[in-house]
Amino acid sequence: MDGTEDTDTGTFEVRVQESLSQIAAVDWDACACPEAETGRPDDPFTTYRFLKALEDSGSVGRGTGWMPRYLTVHRDNRIIAVAPMYAKGHSQGEYIFDFNWAHAYENAGGRYYPKLQIAVPFTPATGRRFLTRPGHEIDGMSALVQGAVQLASDQGVSSLHATFCTEAEAHAGEAMGLMRRKSQQFHWENGGYATFDDFLATLSSRKRKNIRKERAEAQAFGGEIRCLTGDDLQPEHWDYFWRFYQDTGSRKWGTPYLTRAFFDIVQQEMRDDVLLALAIRDGRPVAGALNFIGRQVLFGRYWGCTEHHPCLHFELCYYQAIEAVITMGLTRAEAGAQGEHKLARGYLPSHTHSLHWIADEGFARAIRQYLEAEADAVEEEIEVLTAYGPFRRGQQEEQE
Template sequence: MTETSEITIRAHGDLSGISAGDWDACACPEASGPDAPDGARPSDPFTTYRFLKALEDSGSVGPGTGWQAQYLTAEQGGQMIACAPLYAKSHSQGEYVFDHGWADAYRRAGGRYYPKLQIAVPFTPVAGRRLLTRPGHEQVGRAALVQGAVQIGEQNGLSSLHTTFCTEAEAEAGAEMGLMRRTGQQFHWIDAGYGDFDGFLGALSARKRKNIRKERRTAQSFGGDIVQLTGDDIRPEHWDAVWQFYQDTGARKWGTPYLTRQFFDIAQETLRDDILLIFAMNGGVPVAGAVNFIGASALYGRYWGCMEDHPCLHFELCYYQAIDYALANGLARVEAGAQGEHKLARGYLPVATHSLHWVRDPGFAEAVAQYLRAEGAAVEEDIEILTSYGPFRKGQKEDQE
């Protein structure tokens, strides 16, 4: 336990010592605060108590996973004013802001990179608030959390602290506190007032518009039906299919899936109102599917998998159906996860993502800072070039087809 001014910082090995009300008052005041309207959604569900508790209770994080919780809380005047999902990491898996090269260089220089500290939502490359504060306590709460995390790193001789997929405002605040700022990129679909999918297509070049129509026809002729399920329409048996899809994709991409089967059982109980499942059904059996999470103004694509291979079905379930849902439900954007320049041709444009980093060793910190300056300039240029190659019409008018 450390104290900064009149603020008390505590690290918790699990969530049992933190009330859901206190955590969510910091993590999602727009949905849990006293002025929140009934039924309001959090900006995103990933830092909510229920999501992090599902990871913990399912054994997806904790002993043996390389994600050991050290949740930070900041209290002032008997009230929790800030918190952060902090973990001690024994590897760099499941982060999506890659520092494997840093770890290798640190090791070759004679240092011990792991364990390190990570403020993040495990296995979730979704940008959002990471330094969670009650309204009105943003500046002091962020400073307390950063100072507390850095002090834990220093006192325990840890190599580094990383705050990944934070907001731009948090990145700016962290940089002012002396942390190193890193920029990455993802591909997001943004609603520019299209109204419906045809309105979106009308904004594209003729060639891209024709290609998407062709992909949708091909996918939808796979021989079954495509359904969207959320809330009480999601049944326990649907998670059996999701687990199969998740295992298949995880085995091909990561080697070992990050989430346990129990996570999906808990999701059925506590998260199904936050989730949209999109299934391709053949004979009433899901043969492919995508798992999405629903925020206040965005849909977040997370997992995809299939038991049968059908042309273009991945594009339909993960990208086009997500756009359909967003347009029908007044969501301003779709975030389709990490990486994937193939999303560009389907209306998803590059946007910047942000992270913050502290390295204990001054010499290594300077080397990382030089790397980040060069990388940031390259990412900025890449975003500009990729945006110019987007699928949208360049002129004022183009013949509609």
């Protein structure tokens, strides 16, 4: 769909591109990460190089159920906004799940798939989804929303979704007529700690002792733990991590989402943006956790192992991430979707947001009622979980 739309701020053209190769990297990143001119991007996952790695590696595209439909908004022969959008043939790899919606829709005789999804594939990390050049935040997002809804309507698809958007985008999208959904995941917040022990000092005695015990058990696996980034990463490290990723993927999802080629491209194009924590025994990695580095946030993404050792998962995924955030002076560690076991390790529940448009008016009313009830349940769950957090009472109130 290429189309011209009018808004209160003027006329623009919305286009759909089936490959990032049709969009100049400088134009995409001017919308996705203008702050990268002076350092790291806030969000590594919406950068041109990350999304292009998914596409060039075959992790998205034909046969994956994720068909690229990138949106671009043009005004005066200049791209002012973009969005990573995909035509989806399933609901896998999204982490804000709508399986029940699909089941109900199809039980009623409808066809839920394909649908349109504005998202970063396989990445449950909050960030901007409606990417605009500075100065075009309002009109750019408006154009993207209007264009996406018009495309969904023109193509007769059941629905449009934007997952893991920012809270500001969620409120703005709701004002434009989309339905807002609340979810939650667990984040660790840096309280200005100088050391890991400073963080431990804020915990209750029992939780503090438990973490020290887990770290000691993990460190006793018979080798060393190393965190690698930049030029310290070598191609052979990805050979090992691919085995870890395949093992976890086959157990959790049946088939790993990412291809082997994706990690080769990351090594070539993004090794300064990743932190790979490896447990190495007898000169050979036996477990690893992959993180991506944002300007203020460390994003934990994948974990796997070829040997099981007590507490090694907690050490590589959570405690090494906390150490890295403190060392690098970042503000937060995000450990991905799900997992109430993260609570005892200092990761507290935090809101996540998504936006939804449903073509069928009757089904949309039912979904709206469901989302209102779900939002109340999410708020109650966050309140209860936070109360059971590991921090000492005074510290707990500060974290809240």
